[in-house]
Amino acid sequence: MDKFVHLDGLVAPLDRANVDTDAIIPKQFLKSIKRSGFGPNLFDEWRYTDIGQPGEDCTNRPINPDFLLNLPRYQGAQILLTRKNFGCGSSREHAPWALLDFGFRVIIAESFADIFFNNCFKNGILPVVLPASEIDALFAEVSAKPGYTLGVDLGQQTVVLPDGRALHFDVDAFRKECLLNGWDDIGLTLRHAEKIRAFEEKRRVEQPWLFATGAGGV
Amino acid sequence: MPQNLYDKLWQSHVVHEESDGTALIYIDRHLVHEVTSPQAFEGLKLTGRKPWRISSIVATADHNTPTNHWERGIEDPVSRLQVETLDANIREVGALAYFPFMDRRQGVVHVVGPENGVTLPGMTVVCGDSHTSTHGAFGCMALGIGTSEVEHVLATQCLLQKKSKAMLYRVDGTLGKGVTAKDVALAIIGRIGTAGGTGYAIEFGGSTIRQLSVEARMTLCNMAIEAGARMGFIAVDERTIEYLKGRPFAPKGEQWDAAVDHWRTLHSDEGAVFDCVLEMRAEDIQPQVTWGTSPEMVVSIGDRVPDPSREMDIARREGMERALHYMGLKANTPISEIVIDKVFIGSCTNSRIEDLRAAASILKGRKVSGSVKLALAVPGSGLVKKQAELEGLDKIFIDAGFEWREAGCSMCLAMNADRLETGERCASTSNRNFEGRQGAGGRTHLVSPEMAAAAAIAGHFTDVRDLL
Ligand code: SF4
Numbered sequence: 001m002d003k004f005v006h007l008d009g010l011v012a013p014l015d016r017a018n019v020d021t022d023a024i025i026p027k028q029f030l031k032s033i034k035r036s037g038f039g040p041n042l043f044d045e046w047r048y049t050d051i052g053q054p055g056e057d058c059t060n061r062p063i064n065p066d067f068l069l070n071l072p073r074y075q076g077a078q079i080l081l082t083r084k085n086f087g088c089g090s091s092r093e094h095a096p097w098a099l100l101d102f103g104f105r106v107i108i109a110e111s112f113a114d115i116f117f118n119n120c121f122k123n124g125i126l127p128v129v130l131p132a133s134e135i136d137a138l139f140a141e142v143s144a145k146p147g148y149t150l151g152v153d154l155g156q157q158t159v160v161l162p163d164g165r166a167l168h169f170d171v172d173a174f175r176k177e178c179l180l181n182g183w184d185d186i187g188l189t190l191r192h193a194e195k196i197r198a199f200e201e202k203r204r205v206e207q208p209w210l211f212a213t214g215a216g217g218v
Numbered sequence: 219m220p221q222n223l224y225d226k227l228w229q230s231h232v233v234h235e236e237s238d239g240t241a242l243i244y245i246d247r248h249l250v251h252e253v254t255s256p257q258a259f260e261g262l263k264l265t266g267r268k269p270w271r272i273s274s275i276v277a278t279a280d281h282n283t284p285t286n287h288w289e290r291g292i293e294d295p296v297s298r299l300q301v302e303t304l305d306a307n308i309r310e311v312g313a314l315a316y317f318p319f320m321d322r323r324q325g326v327v328h329v330v331g332p333e334n335g336v337t338l339p340g341m342t343v344v345c346g347d348s349h350t351s352t353h354g355a356f357g358c359m360a361l362g363i364g365t366s367e368v369e370h371v372l373a374t375q376c377l378l379q380k381k382s383k384a385m386l387y388r389v390d391g392t393l394g395k396g397v398t399a400k401d402v403a404l405a406i407i408g409r410i411g412t413a414g415g416t417g418y419a420i421e422f423g424g425s426t427i428r429q430l431s432v433e434a435r436m437t438l439c440n441m442a443i444e445a446g447a448r449m450g451f452i453a454v455d456e457r458t459i460e461y462l463k464g465r466p467f468a469p470k471g472e473q474w475d476a477a478v479d480h481w482r483t484l485h486s487d488e489g490a491v492f493d494c495v496l497e498m499r500a501e502d503i504q505p506q507v508t509w510g511t512s513p514e515m516v517v518s519i520g521d522r523v524p525d526p527s528r529e530m531d532i533a534r535r536e537g538m539e540r541a542l543h544y545m546g547l548k549a550n551t552p553i554s555e556i557v558i559d560k561v562f563i564g565s566c567t568n569s570r571i572e573d574l575r576a577a578a579s580i581l582k583g584r585k586v587s588g589s590v591k592l593a594l595a596v597p598g599s600g601l602v603k604k605q606a607e608l609e610g611l612d613k614i615f616i617d618a619g620f621e622w623r624e625a626g627c628s629m630c631l632a633m634n635a636d637r638l639e640t641g642e643r644c645a646s647t648s649n650r651n652f653e654g655r656q657g658a659g660g661r662t663h664l665v666s667p668e669m670a671a672a673a674a675i676a677g678h679f680t681d682v683r684d685l686l
Contacts, residue, residue: 016537016540017533017534017537018412018413018512018537020512020650020652022631022650022652022653022654022655023652023653023654026654026658027631027632027633027655028633030253030281030633031253031282031294031296031297031299031300031633032296032300033256033257033260033299033300033303034257035257035260035365045653045654045658051640051658051659054296055296083533084413085412085413085416085446088412088413088446089348089650089652090347090348090631090650091254091346091347091348091362091363091364092253092254092364093254093257093346093364093365093366096364111413111416113413113416113446114416114417114446114448115348115362115363115364115448118363118364118367119364119366119367122364122366122367123366172238172239172240172380173236173237173238174236174238174240174378175240185366185370185378186265186267186369186370186373186374189242189370189373189374189376189378190373190374192233192234192242192376193374195233195234195242196233196234196242196244196270196374196375196376199233199244200244200271200375203244207340207477207480208473209338209468209469209473209474209476209477210246210338210341211273212273212314212467212469213273213314214314
């Protein structure tokens with residue numbers, strides 16, 4: 001996983017609450033058996049006016065000129081600003097893969113759905129939760145000022161505005177460490193392999209039915 | 219100190235805890251399907267890691283598989299590759315059980331697990347699918363996970379988790395005739411919203427829940443995720459135990475007795491404390507119909523489509539306006555005047571035998587309205603289908619004008635050929651009415667199987683209680 005330390009990036013505003021993972025990456029693209037290449041189909045149904053198919057070249061598809069990611073001023077954005085409950089719905093990790101592949105490394109919202117929030121950390125995306133009043137203010141600034149950028153620093157846990165003001169955000173210490181270092185969760189967990197084995201053995205003795213290896217009696 | 223059920227489930231699975239509370243949770247059962255697993259198996263291979271405990275894995279193909287013309291195989295090459303990739307991965311790695319495409323026990327993973335007894339009380343159950351919450355009906359800690367976590371569980375038999383807050387949602391009283399677990403789920407989501415349960419593990423309790431069948435409990439827990447909770451569960455009682463008895467993978471003999479003794483402890487203790495307790499009266503719940511593009515946009519059958527102009531909160535008002543525009547609906551239209559194009563009875567929410575029986579009881583001796591273009595009945599699994607056919611339910615569906623299909627996710631998410639075309643409106647027993655969920659531009663109204671059957675007959679939504 002790529003580490004995340006600090007990013008100064010252009011902000012794109014997606015002014016909707018409850019953006020679900022079906023909207024982030026529609027289901028037909030979930031047929032891929034790869035982790036990459038989802039960027040061109042991010043927000044596919046909002047971005048294009050036709051219906052996209054997996055494997056299709058998107059360069060000549062008709063685009064919806066009003067959708068924010070199609071506006072010239074937001075090209076190259078790395079920070080997505082949005083509303084509450086972002087990423088609700090399906091557990092598909094294709095959603096963060098698509099956001100990452102498109103170029104987003106930070107998503108700022110009032111709140112996130114749990115599974116999506118988790119999936120972000122596994123993929124080097126930093127989800128930042130800010131209070132509604134600060135989100136409102138950021139939306140106002142982004143739309144008023146073309147080329148609006150923010151500085152996001154994970155170590156300091158701050159979002160720094162162009163005028164130098166810093167907004168603080170919370171993040172779990174363990175997730176922060178992992179993201180700052182780009183650590184692989186599995187490698188970290190396997191350091192506890194002995195403990196896992198011991199736990200498993202105890203459980204096997206106490207509740208052997210959980211460890212059946214075949215369908216008994218059929 | 220009295221413990222709530224979540225405390226018990228959590229504590230009995232903690233292997234290790236970091237100083238910030240992030241814990242390694244041991245996973246008893248790992249359910250696998252074709253869509254969220256290929257990248258995980260690939261990752262395992264790339265890093266040279268081996269699965270930790272093969273006997274925890276139960277797999278099936280469901281999301282992509284066609285529900286008719288099985289003799290032709292899977293015609294869509296992209297879907298076929300994904301299903302074949304699952305076949306190859308399971309062949310290579312192994313599993314406790316695998317129900318591949320066309321197997322007589324294949325079906326929607328959340329239907330297949332419980333009916334085979336691979337979901338047992340007190341387990342941690344994970345699957346790369348958000349509706350894993352379904353298995354909470356058995357007093358399990360059942361979590362939907364992402365693909366990286368699928369790989370993590372394959373490699374380590376553990377999941378990294380922080381403990382959620384505990385919510386008790388009590389429903390007391392007796393549900394009226396024609397009011398189902400689906401209506402309870404939708405009514406709860408309508409009240410607390412799709413983010414109302416975020417950060418919580420929800421225990422459903424109260425006299426109404428106790429009276430629900432195990433299958434109805436699955437319907438309710440299935441939709442906990444739509445309330446934002448990563449899991450929903452229900453205490454074990456005699457109904458749970460009765461349901462599990464004799465299932466292929468349920469314990470037998472002495473082990474059964476020992477298991478049952480343990481399972482009887484899986485409930486919140488008298489006086490247990492929760493972070494949040496909410497309550498509802500069963501008598502207040504009417505048959506529900508969603509009108510918008512989020513499960514929280516729901517009203518009772520006797521109501522009208524809400525009017526955004528009466529909403530004070532600007533963000534909410536705009537959300538409502540956008541939803542009405544997408545749904546092609548006008549504010550204040552009576553729900554019973556909304557005309558439908560298609561009907562879908564299926565999905566891990568409502569495709570078990572009781573759901574099919576309930577729908578069939580409405581359809582019996584009646585016909586699907588001529589204005590309905592397609593009415594699909596898709597059993598949740600091969601075993602459900604077989605049981606339904608033994609009972610003659612297939613005939614009732616077919617005589618009424620339904621298509622009787624093979625098991626799978628089907629039009630719940632439209633990854634196969636079963637889908638809505640742009641602008642089509644569907645009465646659906648599934649769990650998500652998001653934009654494009656059942657096909658790009660399609661319009662979904664979530665209802666119970668009884669209400670879907672009633673709508674099929676009338677050609678528009680109608681109060682199923684008038685048909686009872
Ligand atoms: S039936 Fe629908 S909700 Fe259930 S697992 Fe399949 S796609 Fe997901």
